[in-house]
Amino acid sequence: MAALAESGPSLIGASGDTLREAFGRAIARLGTEDPRIVVLDADVAGGTGTHHFRAGLPDRFYQFGIAEQNMMSAAGGLAAVGLVPFVTTFAVFCLRALEQARLSIAYAGRNVKIVASHPGLDVGPDGGSAQALEDLAAFRALPGMTVISPADPIEMARATEAVAAFEGPVYMRTGRSPARRLFADDHVFVIGKGQILREGTDVTLIACGVEVARALDAAELLAGGGISARVVNMPTIKPIDAALVADCAERTGAIVTAEDHSVHGGLGGAVSECLAQSRPVPVEFVGVRDCFGRSGEPEELAEAYGLTAPHIAAAARRAIARKGETR
Amino acid sequence: MSSPGPLLQATAPDARKLSFRGEHLRRLSVLARYALEIRRLALVGIYHAGSGHPGGSLSCADILAALYGAELAIVPGEESDPHRDRFVLSKGHAAPALYAAWAACGYIEKEAVRSLRKLASPYQGHPHVKDTPLAETSTGSLGQGFSVAIGMALGLRHLKSPARVYTLLGDGELQEGQVWEGAMFAAHRGLGNLLAIIDYNKMQSDDLNANILGLEPLAEKWRAFGWNVQEIDGHDLSAILEAFQRASQATGQPSVIIAHTRKGRGVAFMEGKPAWHGSVKLKDAEIQTALAGLGLGESEIGSYLNGSIG
Numbered sequence A: 001m002a003a004l005a006e007s008g009p010s011l012i013g014a015s016g017d018t019l020r021e022a023f024g025r026a027i028a029r030l031g032t033e034d035p036r037i038v039v040l041d042a043d044v045a046g047g048t049g050t051h052h053f054r055a056g057l058p059d060r061f062y063q064f065g066i067a068e069q070n071m072m073s074a075a076g077g078l079a080a081v082g083l084v085p086f087v088t089t090f091a092v093f094c095l096r097a098l099e100q101a102r103l104s105i106a107y108a109g110r111n112v113k114i115v116a117s118h119p120g121l122d123v124g125p126d127g128g129s130a131q132a133l134e135d136l137a138a139f140r141a142l143p144g145m146t147v148i149s150p151a152d153p154i155e156m157a158r159a160t161e162a163v164a165a166f167e168g169p170v171y172m173r174t175g176r177s178p179a180r181r182l183f184a185d186d187h188v189f190v191i192g193k194g195q196i197l198r199e200g201t202d203v204t205l206i207a208c209g210v211e212v213a214r215a216l217d218a219a220e221l222l223a224g225g226g227i228s229a230r231v232v233n234m235p236t237i238k239p240i241d242a243a244l245v246a247d248c249a250e251r252t253g254a255i256v257t258a259e260d261h262s263v264h265g266g267l268g269g270a271v272s273e274c275l276a277q278s279r280p281v282p283v284e285f286v287g288v289r290d291c292f293g294r295s296g297e298p299e300e301l302a303e304a305y306g307l308t309a310p311h312i313a314a315a316a317r318r319a320i321a322r323k324g325e326t327r
Numbered sequence B: 001m002s003s004p005g006p007l008l009q010a011t012a013p014d015a016r017k018l019s020f021r022g023e024h025l026r027r028l029s030v031l032a033r034y035a036l037e038i039r040r041l042a043l044v045g046i047y048h049a050g051s052g053h054p055g056g057s058l059s060c061a062d063i064l065a066a067l068y069g070a071e072l073a074i075v076p077g078e079e080s081d082p083h084r085d086r087f088v089l090s091k092g093h094a095a096p097a098l099y100a101a102w103a104a105c106g107y108i109e110k111e112a113v114r115s116l117r118k119l120a121s122p123y124q125g126h127p128h129v130k131d132t133p134l135a136e137t138s139t140g141s142l143g144q145g146f147s148v149a150i151g152m153a154l155g156l157r158h159l160k161s162p163a164r165v166y167t168l169l170g171d172g173e174l175q176e177g178q179v180w181e182g183a184m185f186a187a188h189r190g191l192g193n194l195l196a197i198i199d200y201n202k203m204q205s206d207d208l209n210a211n212i213l214g215l216e217p218l219a220e221k222w223r224a225f226g227w228n229v230q231e232i233d234g235h236d237l238s239a240i241l242e243a244f245q246r247a248s249q250a251t252g253q254p255s256v257i258i259a260h261t262r263k264g265r266g267v268a269f270m271e272g273k274p275a276w277h278g279s280v281k282l283k284d285a286e287i288q289t290a291l292a293g294l295g296l297g298e299s300e301i302g303s304y305l306n307g308s309i310g
Helices: A003-006 A019-033 A052-054 A069-081 A092-096 A096-105 A121-126 A135-140 A154-164 A211-224 A242-252 A267-277 A299-303 A309-321 B015-024 B027-049 B055-059 B061-069 B092-105 B110-115 B144-158 B179-186 B219-224 B235-249 B284-293 B298-306
Strands: A036-041 A061-063 A084-090 A113-117 A147-150 A170-172 A196-200 A204-209 A229-233 A236-238 A256-261 A282-287 B087-090 B166-170 B195-198 B227-231 B255-260
Touching: A003 A236, A019 A036, A019 A052, A019 A154, A036 A052, A036 A069, A069 A084, A069 A096, A069 B055, A069 B144, A069 B179, A084 A092, A084 B027, A092 A096, A092 A113, A092 A135, A096 A135, A096 B144, A113 A154, A113 A196, A121 A299, A135 A147, A135 A170, A135 B110, A147 A154, A154 A170, A196 A211, A204 A211, A204 A242, A204 A267, A204 A309, A211 A229, A211 A309, A229 B061, A236 B166, A242 A256, A242 A267, A256 A309, A267 A282, A282 A309, B027 B055, B027 B061, B027 B092, B027 B110, B027 B235, B027 B284, B027 B298, B061 B092, B061 B166, B061 B235, B061 B255, B061 B284, B087 B092, B087 B144, B087 B195, B092 B110, B092 B166, B092 B219, B144 B166, B144 B179, B144 B195, B195 B235, B219 B227, B219 B255, B227 B235, B235 B255, B284 B298
Parallel strands: A036 A061, A036 A084, A084 A113, A113 A170, A147 A170, A204 A229, A204 A256, A256 A282, B087 B166, B166 B195, B195 B255, B227 B255
Antiparallel strands: A147 A236, A196 A229
């Protein structure tokens, strides 16, 4: 019993090669460089990765308890006196304080960074109540709010640096589950810019977050069938890289968007809005179809809800088949 | 405001500003004149706007007169001083009284209140900090201004600033759960630089608080949440100033003043009537009667409504 008490239960915390761990380490380092940075937590520091910041800079870590509405508005007050608050909690609880983000942060024009861990089906076994599939759409609708969803731990770290240096309100997703490494240490992240990870001519797969790795796999599957797919990493959902989206439409004539989010209003919505105004081409959406998630391992859920590479490849074939139908 | 650069330096209280606070300790008769002027100007604004909330603007006029007239260390013309005191109108629908207080106390021109709620005007129906920096934050969704004020108090303490943060809440506003999240947090953090004032006029949009969602025992609730609580007559300027003074001495915990007030105070036909809470259109006869009741003669009423206000 004594040994058990000393070691405690085996917690499934922010360990391994996750985006939340990458964020946690990045913000802890950035905090030592910029004394304006403070971190706000709602009793989930072990899950969001901010325990690293708390360990290194305890005087700049503010525990708000399980009270996200007060935390979100108070972040506006901290920013009003010149600090740079990073508000951190799970993505669903950011949705809980959406109206506080609207009035106290976005409307007031405050330099607050909202960093949301545990987005999408990537949350896994905690189930449907915990899997935010609406956050990109909701925060994208707030005027002046920049919305970011990085794809791997390296990009997460670079994005955190960019967000800390950026002046203005930001909503940024991290991720719960271990993520595949896609980028080298010298990866460059610029807010508002997407990047072509693989060239192709028949269709473009535009993805964010965990779906970027799956889109690369889908391009391989498609290549095996003689289809040449461009793959674009689009970590900034807002402002969307409209020039790159238009270029994809121009050069490949068909587009698939892929995101661990509802098909309504997130990356797919942002890309479609661009295309409607620039160059309408067939678009197919890979995402969760107007329903909630449920418990399961992330890969099982991705398969069950149609987010895996074969689903993206199938969507690409549908998009290609529709070429020429729009006039 | 938050451009990159050195943090706010931890300095001793600015001597000049403190002397300003002293100079502004005006005689009660001066504050009473401010309060009267706030009531007149708030109603002039609502009349010209064709909408706006008179009941809760009139109930807090004395509190605002005491704040801007005597308590807040905010020097007109130096409203961006990082060490200024902050005031947040959490009950944002009393914006007509806030703008009227700025006008009565010399921060803006009195005639400006006539542009309340107009398209090209900075004086929106609820305060917006990007239009009027003196609002300190944007309010209008109840409960949020209180939390923003808490964030300011926490941040100013973090930066070792001597500035204090004041916020005015409505009573109906206390039905928002966010208020109690904030109340718990401010007490847990011992924010002695924070003073909340509750404009307890007992009425909200549709009816009495007691019939909508009762607040009592209100003082006991705040005490139980760990606040330094005072209860006063919110129309007694002397009592308001004394309560401010006592609150400033409670350094280890946040303070709240429960100010018992009367909705529509100062305008006989509005007093104590929930119907005058909501956004209303004031008819010509109503504004004439109201301003006459607030001590203006016929020609003065004409000046307040359309001419130059002395």
